[in-house]
Amino acid sequence: MTLLPLSPRETARRRLLDALRREGPMARVEIGQHLGMSPASVSELTASLLDDGILVTEDTGDQSSGLIRGRPKVRLFFADSLGSVIGVWTGFNRIELRLVDSAGRNRASRHIERPLRSLGAGELMDVLTETITTFAKDTGAADVKAIGLACQGYVDTRDGIVAWSPVLGTRDLPLAAGLSERLGKPVLIENDASAMAFAIAQRNPDFRSGRTACLMVGDGVGMGFLIQGELYRGARFGGSEFGHVRLRRSGPQCRCGGRGCIEAYLADYALHRDAQLIDHRPAPTLLLPGEEAMNGIVEQARAGDPALLNLFHEAGEVLGDAVSILIQTLEPDHIVICGPGTRAMDLLRPSFEAALESQTIPELRALAAVHVVKSSLDLLTEGVVMQALRELDLDLARLKAA
Template sequence: MSITSLSPREIARRRLLDTLRREGPLARVEIGQHLGMSPASVSELTASLLDEGVLVAEEGGDTLPGLIRGRPKVRLFFAETLGSVIGVWTGFNRIELRLVDSAGRNRSSRHIEYPLRNLEADALLDVLAETITTFARDTGAPDVKAIGLACQGYVDTRDGIVAWSPVLGTRDLPLASGLGERLGKPVLIENDASAMAFAIAQHDPALRVGRTACLMIGDGVGLGFLLQGELYRGARSGGSEFGHVRLRRGGPQCRCGGRGCIEAFLADYALHRDAQLIDHRPAPTILIPSEEAMGALVTQARGGDAALLQLFREAGEVLGDAASILIQTLEPDHIVLCGPGTRAMDLLRPSFEAALEVQTIPALRSLTTIQVVESSMDLLTEGVVMQALRELDLDLARLKAA
């Protein structure tokens, strides 16, 4: 359902629900402040949503900050009984799952190792469908309404297709339709860097103002870009493949088949590959090194290993070059560095900042704030379940026939 198909009153209901999704439980006066609505309008909208069971009211224990002392204000919540949503992330031979209720509260999560890259399209869809079905059954998931799935690579969200992914062995995978047919549920798919960007922005209102670029480093290098808190998409509704911008002609091999991409210098597999050449450390049993392997690499560098320190200095320089490209092409208000690769930010920072200063026009650099956000892979599933819940809210905004 498109928001353009809603009536003016339904659009107002949609805006109210979206505010509660973003901000969490609010009193009516706070809702009015966020939306610029009169108390009468807010009361009318919330009354119908309460009557329909979409929202529930609860007395707060304290008077809200900034309000007149006295009777506690009533905060409004999403009801937990409207069904549930499952979020999924497919990494390199691994699957992460999350179950949330209709109020957005996390109810269960699960990690599964499975050789996804070896599977053809139909077998891959069968495995994902069975994994999700088993997870829902084991957790007693109430009335699953939708599935949100984040995946590395070029994800066409308009047509529900994963055109290419470094963690899957098949191209042009009809993931949304194929999985939806097997599960009998709507499936929303997203690039994993975009999913993480969306989740991070939900935790920081400042990042939902202006233009925010979230540069995720870890298994690969991805970019999620937001305008006023909403994901920016290309012509096929896909996200950016910024990690595959060629930075050095004739550089190291990248998983995409090219050479010299940003990712080929900065991703975990690239750092571990180069470390193997330096000290003959054991090769990972899979293409992507484990968190334990990367942690050991960082610890050894912090211990003073000169060759590994140089490896991280060079990676920091590439990260600075990448941020400079972002600043001088997109002029973002905010750049967020996130993902597992920030575990080594203390080693990357000196050369990152030096490269940024040398490569960036000072007048443009001064317009952008840069911050590092500690982020776990949980944000990937959080991002897609939040998007799925917002899509479901479009239906909740629709006025019910008398």
């Protein structure tokens, strides 16, 4: 069934709900200032949303906002009884899950080690269906409304297809439709770097203005690009595969099949592979190392191992080259370096900064602020959960027939 476009009043409700979802609880006067609405319009809209049970009030007791003396500041936020959303991230042989209520509060999370790459399309969907269903049952998830799924690789968000992923063994996988049919719920899918970028912007208002490029370094290297806080999409509604930009034709092997990609120098698997081959260390036995293995390499380098220090020096140069490319092609206001790979930023920073300064046009370099944000895998599920909640808010914005 094709949904009718929103009416002007429904559009206003949608804007208000989106502001609360983005900014968190706000008082009516704050909502009016944020959206440029008159007090009368805000009062009318919030009254209807309160009557519908979509919003609830919170008395903060804050009398410092310039309101009438003795009258506390009343903030509005989402009710937590409108259902729940489950966020999922598929990594290399692992699955992360998160359950949130309709107010966006985290209710439960789970980490599962499970081989995925060897599975065919049907097997993979069955495994994910079983995992999500069991998680919902074990956590007592109330009225699950939707599933948000973050996945590495090239993801067509419009058609719900994972065209290619280094952690899955199937190409052109109609993952959203397959899971939706099995679960009986809407399924939204997203590239994991875009999901992390969206979550980071949710936490930091500065990254929701202008253009922000989030370079995620960890299992792989990906990028999410935001314009005014909204994810930028390509022609096929996918994100950026920036990690597979080739820097050196004769460089190391990348998981995509090419050589010399940015990822082949910076990703955990690349650093782990090269570290194991240094000084006659044992050959790599794992395609992707765990956090314990990566922390071991980092600590050994910090202790002064010259070969490992050189490895991180080269990785820092590549990171500087990559950020230079971003600055000179996209001219972002902010560049955020995030992901588990920031664990070694102290080792990467000297050569990173030297490469960035030497390879970037000074006038352009001065325009971009570079931030390093320590971040963990929970941001991946947080990002898709927030997007799924925003999609549900679209339905909440519609006026119910009398």
